[in-house]
Every structure is written in C-alpha cells, then in structure tokens.
Amino acid sequence: xxxxxxxxxxxxxxxxxxxxxxxxxxxxxxxxxxxxxxxxxxxxxxxxxxxxxxxxxxxxxxxxxxxxxxxxxxxxxxxxxxxxxxxxxxxxxxxxxxxxxxxxxxxxxxxxxxxxxxxxxxxxxxxxxxxxxxxxxxxxxxxxxxxxxxxxxxxxxxxxxxxxxxxxxxxxxxxxxxxxxxxxxxxxxxxxxxxxxxxxxxxxxxxxxxxxxxxxxxxxxxxxxxxxxxxxxxxxxxxxxxxxxxxxxxxxxxxxxxxxxxxxxxxxxxxxxxxxxxxxxxxxxxxxxxxxxxxxxxxxxxxxxxxxxxxxxxxxxxxxxxxxxxxxxxxxxxxxxxxxxxxxxxxxxxxxxxxxxxxxxxxxxxxxxxxxxxxxxxxxxxxxxxxxxxxxxxxxxxxxxxxxxxxxxxxxxxxxxxxxxxxxxxxxxxxxxxxxxxxxxxxxxxxxxxxxxxxxxxxxxxxxxxxxxxxxxxxxxxxxxxxxxxxxxxxxxxxxxxxxxxxxxxxxxxxxxxxxxxxxxxxxxxxxxxxxxxxxxxxxxxxxxxxxxxxxxxxxxxxxxxxxxx
Numbered sequence: 019x020x021x022x023x024x025x026x027x028x029x030x031x032x033x034x035x036x037x038x039x040x041x042x043x044x045x046x047x048x049x050x051x052x053x054x055x056x057x058x059x060x061x062x063x064x065x066x067x068x069x070x071x072x073x074x075x076x077x078x079x080x081x082x083x084x085x086x087x088x089x090x091x092x093x094x095x096x097x098x099x100x101x102x103x104x105x106x107x108x109x110x111x112x113x114x115x116x117x118x119x120x121x122x123x124x125x126x127x128x129x130x131x132x133x134x135x136x137x138x139x140x141x142x143x144x145x146x147x148x149x150x151x152x153x154x155x156x157x158x159x160x161x162x163x164x165x166x167x168x169x170x171x172x173x174x175x176x177x178x179x180x181x182x183x184x185x186x187x188x189x190x191x192x193x194x195x196x197x198x199x200x201x202x203x204x205x206x207x208x209x210x211x212x213x214x215x216x217x218x219x220x221x222x223x224x225x226x227x228x229x230x231x232x233x234x235x236x237x238x239x240x241x242x243x244x245x246x247x248x249x250x251x252x253x254x255x256x257x258x259x260x261x262x263x264x265x266x267x268x269x270x271x272x273x274x275x276x277x278x279x280x281x282x283x284x285x286x287x288x289x290x291x292x293x294x295x296x297x298x299x300x301x302x303x304x305x306x307x308x309x310x311x312x313x314x315x316x317x318x319x320x321x322x323x324x325x326x327x328x329x330x331x332x333x334x335x336x337x338x339x340x341x342x343x344x345x346x347x348x349x350x351x352x353x354x355x356x357x358x359x360x361x362x363x364x365x366x367x368x369x370x371x372x373x374x375x376x377x378x379x380x381x382x383x384x385x386x387x388x389x390x391x392x393x394x395x396x397x398x399x400x401x402x403x404x405x406x407x408x409x410x411x412x413x414x415x416x417x418x419x420x421x422x423x424x425x426x427x428x429x430x431x432x433x434x435x436x437x438x439x440x441x442x443x444x445x446x447x448x449x450x451x452x453x454x455x456x457x458x459x460x461x462x463x464x465x466x467x468x469x470x471x472x473x474x475x476x477x478x479x480x481x482x483x484x485x486x487x488x489x490x491x492x493x494x495x496x497x498x499x500x501x502x503x504x505x506x507x508x509x510x511x512x513x514x515x516x517x518x519x520x521x522x523x524x525x526x527x528x529x530x531x532x533x534x535x536x537x538x539x540x541x542x543x544x545x546x547x548x549x550x551x552x553x554x555x556x557x558x559x560x561x562x563x564x565x566x567x568x569x570x571x572x573x574x575x576x577x578x579x580x581x582x583x584x
Contacts, residue, residue: 030357034235034242040095042231042239042400043246043331046085049223050076053216054087057148060212060497065425067297068458069451072150073215076224078240079143082334085243092125092448093185094332095316099123101145103179104133112186112361116196117179118155118172120306120310121354126154126362127174128425130210132182134217136224138233144240146220148213154201154423159264160399160547161423163272163501165535167306167357175483177545183214201399201423247335251289254315254326255339258380259345262286266298269349269368270508273360273535278509279303279349281368282392285376294318296344296351305497305535307371308352308501309361315342317369317448324383325377360404360503360535363427366448367505375514378514385437387484387514387554389446390430393507394523394550396490397425398465401539404439424463426454431477431485431520431553439566440485440553442472442575464495473521473549475576478510480555485519486575487550494544499537499566500527517555524549 034042039107043427054377061067068514073093075086085095093432098316104115118124119255124131128151155162157174166569167173175196183194193210197203228236263285268278282298309317315337323330323341330336349365352358371391378385400421427449445451456467469491470471477484492499503523523530526547532538540546570576 020132021331034238039239039242039246043243045227046239046243047331049220050074050085050087052144053148053220054089056219057150057212057216060215060360061150062208063153064348064454064458064462066212067151068454069426071451072148073097075147075222075254077145077147081105081145082244084144084240084333088332091320092313092316092362093129095319096312097147097149098334099312100131100133104145107179109135109142110185111135111140111142112183113181114183114217116177116182116192118177123312124177125310125313126359127170127176127270128152128359129362129433130155130177132213132217134221136221138225138228141146143233143237146217148216150213151210151425152206152209153425154206154218154399156201157201159499159501159537160201161397161425161501163359163397163425163503164306164394165501165537167359168304168514169276169355169357173306173357173359181365202421220284228388232342239505243331244333246539247331247333248338249577250330251326251333251336252339254330255287255292256290258287260287260289261380262378262543263376265372267368267372267375268509269365270505271304271536272307274305274499275301276533277441281349281365281372283372283376285373285378285380291339291341292460293341293344295350296348298309298345302347302349302352302356306357306360307360307365308356309350309365310358311344311351313351313362313366314344314369316371317366318342320374320448321377322372324374325381326556347499355370363395364503364505367391367569370447386435387433387440387478387480387517387556388511389433389440389485389553390506390520390523390551391447391511392430392488392523392551393449394428394430394548395430395503395550396426396507396546397424397499397501398492398494400545401499422463424459426464427451428548428550429453429512430487430488430523430550432484432554433518434478434480434484434513434556436556437482439483440477442477442486444485446582466493466495468492468493468545473552474574475578476521476552478513478520478552478555479559479562479577480513481557482555483558483562484511484513484517484553484555487552488525489547489549491545491547494540494542494546496542497540500538500546501537502532502548504548511551511554514555514556515559516558518559520552520554523551
C-alpha cells in the first residue's frame with residue numbers, strides 16, 4: 019500500500035503489510051462487535067436484550083463503512099445513508115446525532131440511529147453508528163407497526179438528523195421531546211442511553227488503536243481494508259457470466275388492499291461490476307409496504323454477498339462494484355409522506371427473493387430454494403394507559419400490566435440447498451434476530467405462550483427438504499391491540515430444480531383466520547397464532563435418500579414416507 023510519507027528513519031510510516039492489515043482489520047471489526055455488546059447488555063427492552071434487534075458499525079471521516087458487526091442485514095446496508103445525512107450538518111467532536119426519518123437516512127421509524135463523530139487530536143477521523151429497533155416510537159398503534167397506515171405521520175415520531183448531544187453537552191430538550199411522544203418512555207430512555215454508551219465505547223477503542231499503531235497508520239488502515247474488500251468483491255463478480263438476468267414476484271397486498279403488488283428486477287453483470295434495476299416494479303402504494311431506497315440497496319447488497327463470497331469483510335468496498343436503481347415514486351423508492359414501516363420488514367424480503375432468483379440464472383449452483391420470505395411481524399401493545407414510570411407489578415423499564423409494547427419477528431423455513439436440507443425455524447433474509455425466550459416474554463409482558471413448535475410437512479419436498487416453519491400461539495391477558503405484518507400467506511416459497519414449494523403461513527385470532535396484514539383490538543384471554551411458512555425444496559423429490567425420509571418421519575418433521583402424490 020502507498021504510504022503518506024516517510025518516518026524519521028526514512029521509512030514509510032503508514033505502509034501496511036498483509037499481516038498487519040489482517041490484525042488491524044480484526045481490531046476494527048472488534049470495535050464494532052464490542053459496540054454491539056455494550057448496546058445489548060445496556061438496553062432494557064427484550065427486543066434488544068433478547069432478540070438483539072440492533073446493529074453497530076464504524077465509519078471513516080468520508081462516511082465510508084470500515085467495519086460492521088454481523089447483526090441485521092436490513093440495518094447495515096442502509097447505515098451509510100444515515101452517516102451521509104449527518105455529515106451534511108457539520109458534525110463536530112463531542113456531538114451525537116439522532117435520526118429515524120426514512121427519507122433522510124433511516125429505514126423505518128422504529129429503527130432509531132445514533133451517529134457520533136469520533137475525534138483524534140481534535141479532528142473528526144470517523145463515526146460510530148448504532149441502530150436499534152425501539153419497541154415503540156408513538157403513532158396510531160402500540161408498537162408503531164400499524165397495518166393500515168396510509169402516511170408516515172401515522173407510524174410514529176419522525177426525527178430528522180438532530181443533535182442529541184452538542185459538543186459533549188446533552189440536549190435535554192430533545193430527550194424530553196422524544197420521550198413525550200412514545201409509549202413506555204422509561205424503557206425508551208434506557209435503550210437510548212445504551213446506544214449512547216455503545217457509541218462512546220467506539221471512541222474509547224479508536225483512541226486505544228491510535229495509541230497502539232499511530233494515527234496515520236490507523237487512518238491508512240481504513241483505506242486498506244476497504245480496498246481489500248473491493249478487490250475481492252470485484253473478483254467474485256467476475257466469476258459470474260456476463261449478461262442480464264430478470265425475475266419478478268409480488269407482495270400480498272399493502273394493508274389497505276389485498277391486491278398483489280409486483281416487484282421486478284433486472285440484474286446486469288458486466289465484468290467486475292453488477293447493476294440492479296427495479297424498473298417495472300409497482301408505483302408506491304397507499305399502504306405501508308413502501309420501502310425507502312436505502313432499504314432496497316440493503317436488500318441488493320445482502321443478496322450479492324450471498325451469491326459471491328460472504329466471507330469477504332463487510333465494508334464500503336463490498337458495495338462499490340454494485341449499483342442499484344429504482345424509479346422515484348415506486349414501491350422501492352417512495353416519496354414522502356409515504357407509509358414505510360412494512361416496506362422495511364416485508365418488501366425488503368421480496369426484493370431479496372427477486373434479486374436471488376435473477377442471480378440464480380447466472381449462478382444456479384449458488385442460489386438456494388426460497389426461504390419463508392417474511393419476517394412474520396407480531397406486535398402486541400396495551401390499549402390506553404400511560405406507563406411513564408415503574409408501576410405496581412412492572413419492571414424498572416416502565417412496563418406494567420397496564421402498559422406494554424411487545425414486538426417479535428418469528429422464524430420459519432430456510433430454503434433447501436443444493437447439498438443439504440434447509441434449516442428449520444430460523445430467521446431468513448433481511449433479519450438476523452433471535453427469538454424472545456418464553457421465560458423472558460412472560461416475565462416482561464402480560465402474555466402467555468401456549469404453543470411454540472415446528473410445523474410438520476411445512477418444508478417443501480425435494481432431494482433436499484426445505485426447512486420447517488413454526489407455530490406460535492400467545493394468549494393476551496389484558497385488553498390490547500394486535501398488529502400483524504406478514505407475507506407468504508397466499509404465494510408459497512418456491513422450490514428449485516424440481517423441488518416442491520414450502521407451505522404458506524397463516525394468522526389466526528381465537529382460531530379464526532385474519533389477513534396477512536391486520537390491526538385488531540382484542541380482549542383479555544384472546545389467543546393470537548402465527549403459523550410461519552416453510553422453505554422450498556431443492557431437486558427432484560424422487561431422488562431423496564430413503565434414510566433421510568425415515569429420519570424425517572421418526573423426528574416428526576413429516577407425516578409421509580414418500581414424495582407428495584398428485
């Protein structure tokens with residue numbers, strides 16, 4: 019690598035040999051990982067402490083991602099937009115910016131991002147970024163995930179990039195404004211404090227690295243790790259055959275109507291570059307399935323990493339050879355005041371599906387059968403009530419029997435692979451969260467889990483079987499509002515190379531089916547059941563190993579001994 023100048027002995031003070039580069043790369047990624055650990059351990063809400071619905075990353079002074087923790091795909095590809103928005107506002111050492119506006123660097127309103135300039139010798143040399151899904155940010159329903167929202171104002175408090183900390187001094191008026199507009203403000207405050215602490219930890223560790231390696235070499239390492247990832251990504255794309263590949267699929271309504279919403283893509287591979295165009299997809303819709311352009315880019319980056327080489331260090335260099343376009347005013351590049359909360363969680367999944375399907379034409383041995391293709395978003399919150407502080411029967415975060423907000427994404431079937439069955443009951447695609455353990459859920463909320471099990475026969479048959487979906491039944495013990503944002507309730511996850519599709523999902527309230535996207539007020543004792551889709555199978559079912567079929571039957575994964583008969 020070219021250095022920035024000679025040292026006192028006439029050598030290159032910033033030259034980085036391969037061994038040192040690997041050490042520095044791992045140290046930088048360690049900073050991002052430690053930020054995530056601080057955030058998860060410091061937060062109060064189960065959504066962050068248990069499900070780990072959060073992401074952290076480190077950027078250089080030019081707003082390029084240098085290192086990220088392997089957390090949530092839909093967060094991480096969109097983070098550069100947040101840093102770019104903050105850089106336009108003259109950030110200075112000691113500042114912390116907060117934002118969630120999907121049209122100015124955010125994804126959807128519950129995902130709140132904190133961006134902190136990182137300084138060495140008084141100069142900004144980088145940014146620490148943390149993004150966490152807050153269980154409530156206001157809006158028309160508890161949990162801020164309303165199925166029927168028609169404009170963003172109904173989805174919660176919209177925060178453009180503003181200073182939460184100004185030159186080291188907390189701007190208490192901003193804290194007060196935010197917490198006056200959310201449910202369970204004590205819990206929200208604790209989660210905000212955890213994000214601030216995570217960003218502060220990044221500053222501490224960056225100073226440690228500068229003391230160990232020197233500021234010049236550290237900044238040179240930012241360039242070097244990005245160059246390394248770009249070169250490897252370009253090389254991996256070159257292995258794909260040049261050409262243009264197309265695919266399309268559809269969403270099952272937008273929460274306002276049930277009409278299918280087409281998502282189309284055209285992927286062009288040209289040497290070491292790859293371009294993805296979503297022209298031909300639907301115009302932005304009345305409901306909340308519009309996905310901000312940053313989310314569309316996240317979906318593309320994730321799909322490209324899956325098909326090229328996921329071991330390439332994730333940073334700005336991975337994204338440079340990839341371009342993304344979508345018409346303004348379309349479902350993948352909407353204009354305000356479009357509602358977007360479902361676009362982040364559901365439309366992103368379908369964008370991944372169509373990009374992978376197109377890339378499957380270029381590299382059929384690198385693409386698996388479709389997974390469940392949905393996050394199965396379940397939000398339950400108390401109707402009415404305050405919850406400004408700790409109450410009788412509550413916890414330090416401010417949850418009480420009368421006031422709570424619970425949010426969950428529920429795993430399902432992973433698509434079968436060319437050489438292996440799909441995984442059962444896991445998160446697929448743009449989310450990478452854990453589940454909320456039954457014990458933690460029941461301790462924090464007036465909810466009881468009555469059933470949590472795999473769905474037999476839900477994975478598509480094939481030479482390799484698709485992963486099984488899940489069934490989760492929750493009894494609500496108080497008057498509440500239930501919001502469901504789900505997909506693959508009509509259109510099954512597809513198999514590949516002759517494999518059968520996975521089973522579609524189903525939503526039930528007190529045993530009665532409800533739409534894929536619905537918000538319903540319920541009374542105490544109501545049960546809410548989510549049956550998640552299975553993954554598609556891979557290969558001709560007649561070629562499945564008889565011993566594998568026997569194990570499936572013995573383990574209760576299937577109830578049949580052979581391929582499905584027509």
